[in-house]
Amino acid sequence: ALAQDDPLPSWNDGASKQAIVEFVEAVTTDGGADFVAPADRIATFDNDGTLWVEHPIYTQLAFALDRVKALAPDHPEWKTTQPFKAVLDNDMEALGKIGEKGLVELVMASHAGMSTADFEKIVTDWFKTAKHPRFDRPYTELAYQPMVELLEYLRDNGFMTYIVSGGGVEFMRPMTLEVYGIPAQQVIGSSIKTKYEEVNGTPVLMREAEIDFIDDKAGKPVGINKFIGKRPIAAFGNSAGDRQMLEWTGAGGGARLMMLVFHDDADREYAYGPANGLPDTHFGAFPQDLMDEAKDKGWRVISMKDDWNRIFADR
Amino acid sequence: ALAQDDPLPSWNDGASKQAIVEFVEAVTTDGGADFVAPADRIATFDNDGTLWVEHPIYTQLAFALDRVKALAPDHPEWKTTQPFKAVLDNDMEALGKIGEKGLVELVMASHAGMSTADFEKIVTDWFKTAKHPRFDRPYTELAYQPMVELLEYLRDNGFMTYIVSGGGVEFMRPMTLEVYGIPAQQVIGSSIKTKYEEVNGTPVLMREAEIDFIDDKAGKPVGINKFIGKRPIAAFGNSAGDRQMLEWTGAGGGARLMMLVFHDDADREYAYGPANGLPDTHFGAFPQDLMDEAKDKGWRVISMKDDWNRIFADR
Ligand SMILES: [Ca+2]
Numbered sequence: 130a131l132a133q134d135d136p137l138p139s140w141n142d143g144a145s146k147q148a149i150v151e152f153v154e155a156v157t158t159d160g161g162a163d164f165v166a167p168a169d170r171i172a173t174f175d176n177d178g179t180l181w182v183e184h185p186i187y188t189q190l191a192f193a194l195d196r197v198k199a200l201a202p203d204h205p206e207w208k209t210t211q212p213f214k215a216v217l218d219n220d221m222e223a224l225g226k227i228g229e230k231g232l233v234e235l236v237m238a239s240h241a242g243m244s245t246a247d248f249e250k251i252v253t254d255w256f257k258t259a260k261h262p263r264f265d266r267p268y269t270e271l272a273y274q275p276m277v278e279l280l281e282y283l284r285d286n287g288f289m290t291y292i293v294s295g296g297g298v299e300f301m302r303p304m305t306l307e308v309y310g311i312p313a314q315q316v317i318g319s320s321i322k323t324k325y326e327e328v329n330g331t332p333v334l335m336r337e338a339e340i341d342f343i344d345d346k347a348g349k350p351v352g353i354n355k356f357i358g359k360r361p362i363a364a365f366g367n368s369a370g371d372r373q374m375l376e377w378t379g380a381g382g383g384a385r386l387m388m389l390v391f392h393d394d395a396d397r398e399y400a401y402g403p404a405n406g407l408p409d410t411h412f413g414a415f416p417q418d419l420m421d422e423a424k425d426k427g428w429r430v431i432s433m434k435d436d437w438n439r440i441f442a443d444r
Numbered sequence: 445a446l447a448q449d450d451p452l453p454s455w456n457d458g459a460s461k462q463a464i465v466e467f468v469e470a471v472t473t474d475g476g477a478d479f480v481a482p483a484d485r486i487a488t489f490d491n492d493g494t495l496w497v498e499h500p501i502y503t504q505l506a507f508a509l510d511r512v513k514a515l516a517p518d519h520p521e522w523k524t525t526q527p528f529k530a531v532l533d534n535d536m537e538a539l540g541k542i543g544e545k546g547l548v549e550l551v552m553a554s555h556a557g558m559s560t561a562d563f564e565k566i567v568t569d570w571f572k573t574a575k576h577p578r579f580d581r582p583y584t585e586l587a588y589q590p591m592v593e594l595l596e597y598l599r600d601n602g603f604m605t606y607i608v609s610g611g612g613v614e615f616m617r618p619m620t621l622e623v624y625g626i627p628a629q630q631v632i633g634s635s636i637k638t639k640y641e642e643v644n645g646t647p648v649l650m651r652e653a654e655i656d657f658i659d660d661k662a663g664k665p666v667g668i669n670k671f672i673g674k675r676p677i678a679a680f681g682n683s684a685g686d687r688q689m690l691e692w693t694g695a696g697g698g699a700r701l702m703m704l705v706f707h708d709d710a711d712r713e714y715a716y717g718p719a720n721g722l723p724d725t726h727f728g729a730f731p732q733d734l735m736d737e738a739k740d741k742g743w744r745v746i747s748m749k750d751d752w753n754r755i756f757a758d759r
Pocket residue numbers: 175176177178179366367368370413
């Protein structure tokens with residue numbers, strides 16, 4: 130085929146690209162042993178670290194920190210109360226230690242207490258102005274171009290592409306169509322509870338400071354079953370949070386494709402593990418036992434350094 | 445147009461049919477004032493009493509009763525314990541009084557404690573054999589033919605059709621594609637929690653005896669936001685449980701269509717209100733204040749007797 134016909138131009142020739150193309154050809158060849166009807170061609174993608182950058186901190190955490198700073202004038206007590214003090218002091222070391230409880234407090238303070246419509250506007254406005262500290266681009270321009278091509282390639286072959294992320298569903302939905310071509314109803318994520326109320330005679334959904342669902346680890350197959358009701362035939366992740374999604378996908382019959390993005394490219398993006406001796410991280414850790422399980426179960430590990438000839442779309 | 449071109453042949457000419465056709469033409473006329481892009485053409489449908497029969501009891505309750513009877517040999521204590529005793533004694537009067545707590549007990553005893561895959565098989569097998577006591581047909585043949593035509597007509601005009609039901613999502617999904625042309629991922633319903641586990645090295649999702657989400661009343665807009673992330677432009681229901689879904693749909697800008705099926709045809713189906721002086725019911729009540737709100741807000745009430753020239757598809 131001519132280069133211009135290559136649906137995956139940002140992928141180097143190699144085992145990863147070959148595995149993708151062979152899988153897609155297998156499940157779309159009518160009459161073939163591995164043919165899958167279009168209605169069952171479900172592919173699920175983790176978001177942070179799989180479809181876009183998650184370092185130095187998760188994008189949603191960057192949003193939460195900006196929101197806490199914006200709301201601080203109304204909360205003088207935050208100057209002396211953790212985890213808010215760490216945010217206002219830009220104390221990254223203290224922030225690294227706030228733990229899950231502290232993270233939940235930050236999310237509730239910044240993501241709850243307004244209507245879903247107001248939150249959507251806040252998020253949309255933030256995406257228009259916030260920039261990544263290293264790449265100096267809007268976060269919406271930090272999707273991995275090879276993965277965007279993969280999403281399109283799968284959809285061109287009759288797949289439904291879903292995001293299945295530990296991130297907040299209402300944080301992602303304002304940008305997924307533009308960035309990934311994935312509509313709101315195909316975004317599965319963590320959520321807080323919403324409550325139907327009438328405000329001045331108009332119905333609104335108010336975002337409450339209470340966790341509804343955590344779409345991470347064992348929550349990913351639960352979320353997939355809850356929202357899709359079908360088992361994926363392909364799943365893509367990058368960290369220990371994706372283990373159960375890949376296990377669940379792999380446990381179905383017929384051809385399957387499970388892949389993990391490995392961040393081994395400090396020059397063009399970041400390098401972190403701790404698998405294969407790379408540095409450990411608070412954000413998107415890929416532990417050695419996940420690498421071992423991948424090898425054991427035939428999950429394919431994508432090397433950003435070797436498999437991708439570019440990371441981001443040109444500006 | 446020739447009769448054979450009518451996309452809604454089971455609808456009599458009249459205000460209801462006219463409202464549907466005018467709405468669809470308005471939102472699909474490119475360049476028109478009410479044009480809606482296909483991605484935003486979301487239509488939501490209640491299931492019981494809106495798309496299929498819900499009398500003399502909800503279909504899912506008939507399933508639960510059959511399951512309790514099937515499981516009774518393993519539960520000798522049920523012979524003397526309510527609500528199970530009422531089921532085993534076929535004591536419909538006692539069953540009518542078990543209330544929500546009793547219903548939940550019946551659902552948990554019959555719907556939990558197995559994997560999602562096992563439950564799907566139990567439901568699928570039940571639909572193959574169970575028959576409605578009056579119409580002597582499988583429940584899957586008791587969809588309202590005019591509504592099936594409406595679903596197809598909307599989809600032919602670029603709509604995505606969703607079920608938004610108080611019924612259990614995993615009870616509906618095994619039949620919605622065949623009966624309504626609605627795939628699993630477009631079925632929103634009530635749910636119990638599932639838990640990811642490994643059984644003999646194979647991952648399963650176990651159904652736990654704990655409510656996850658009640659997709660009824662104010663839960664319907666919550667569920668719509670959770671699963672779709674977009675506000676519908678059309679919504680169809682038949683009871684007080686649909687009030688908030690129709691309010692939420694109607695509160696958006698642009699052309700909207702909200703309709704309520706009114707069961708006023710005792711000869712061909714059932715007649716119940718208590719609106720308009722029809723008998724009250726435990727299953728799908730349409731109270732007078734809902735009728736008043738419909739009039740007030742311009743929601744259209746479908747008369748089964750006058751608007752539909754047939755109720756079910758021919759066998
Ligand atoms: Ca990730």
